[in-house]
Amino acid sequence: MSAQEPVFEFPIHFDEGGDGQHQRTRRLHEQLRAAILDGRLAAGASLPSTRQAAAGLGIARNTVIAAYDLLIAEGYVLPRPGAKAVVAELAMRMHTRTQSQADAGADARLNPQWRQPAGLASSSRLLPPRNFRLGVPDHRHFPHAIWRRLMAQSLRAWSKTAFGYPPSEGIPVLREAIAKHVAFARAVACTAEDIVVTSGAQQAFDLLARLLVTPGETVVAVEEPGYPPVRAAFAAAGAKLLSVAVDDEGLCVERLPPGVRVISVTPSHQSPTGVALSLRRRAALLDYAREHDAVIIEDDYDGEFRYGGRPLDALQMLDREARVFYVGTFSKSLFPSLRKGFVVVPAWAREAFIAVKHIADSHCDTITQSVLAAFIRDGHLARHVRRMRPVYAARREALLAGLRTELAPWLEPIPSEAGLHLAARIRDPKQASRIIAKARQHVPGAQSIAEYAAATPEQPALVFGYGVIDEDAIAPALRQLREALEAG
Known part of the structure; x- marks a missing residue:
């Protein structure tokens, strides 16, 4: 092995001018012990053999043997007859890392919004396979074979194209497919030019917050109760949040005070009460937006599944002044890990929204965009x-x-x-x-x-x-x- 070839994933330093063997042993021991304590050498990791380490570090093998012996004596390393020594599992290290993580929440180096990121509904509870959790569709009825076939076709097509960066707003064939789908399924009036593809609805909310909020000034009205990640996205952007009550007709529009510039609603199926925003309230909300020069974010997260009569028209369809940003997602109709959503963006905001998308996330991946486009175009989604x-x-x-x-x-x-x-x-x-x-x-x-x-x-x-x-x-x-x- 070359003396220049590294044997550890981190540098080992010795004093210039040439230490004696005792000093080199001490310095090697201290640096390896520090690496074990802070996790750079993980529990169970094999140490290089003494011969390997000596050759790689350019020092005498006896120096490495002495440093290893000290680590073994202190319990940091476990010897194995006929095999390389391994790093021991240390309660001290685990305690140190856990304590460090616990303290991180109050670290002044963090944005105040994220020092204690509370208020998000937990999805990490361990649940049985069949449960009452919200927002998860059933995988057992999904046409997996069709999706695999379309994925294979997209991979073959992709392998024949030159590498490059697709449009930030999404590939044209997917935007065209989405425009036709929402026009048919939800009567949303749009063309492919109005569509911007996002990595799920949550990225859409984050991008809209960046686009529409002037930190410390913009008042954003959110439903109370409402979808916590929406509230978190606007709070992180520096909005002044206003919680507005919800009743059996949806958002209580009459409680909106003057000065609200952005209103986020789930009119088709309020999250989480499930009520629909009444036609009377829809008209009132659009009137408020016109009178107060506000914009509306319409989150239609699972409106495709209806069990009653004809659905009420989307706010975007009723809007005559281009004040509604319509947000859709495929997480409920298909599957959450697809991570594909979209925004129907008014023409006046389109270029700016695409620029924000490009800065935050240059583009969504081309392959799944192609698969989703084919899945919609061929009628499989419907x-x-x-x-x-x-x-x-x-x-x-x-x-x-x-x-x-x-x-x-x-x-x-x-x-x-x-x-x-x-x-x-x-x-x-x-x-x-x-x-x-x-x-x-x-x-x-x-x-x-x-x-x-x-x-x-x-x-x-x-x-x-x-x-x-x-x-x-x-x-x-x-x-x-x-x-x-x-x-x-």
């Missing part, structure tokens, strides 16, 4: 949505039936005609903590509406997702919850 609608509808009916019978003494369903979740008010707020605790135990994945609120809700409620829970598993779970509540 067919998949049609197939899944009755599946989800049956689960929704089973959930409603259980809420109206098994849990009627405690819960009152909130009217909802769309999406993959519904909510139920807790009839007696004094029992809310007990009911929520029992629900988490017996209907895993269900959430308190408080997880979506900036303040303690006046009317506590539970939210149930039915994207991945089997129809025949819903009634038994609700029955168990009833029995637990009856038992006290």
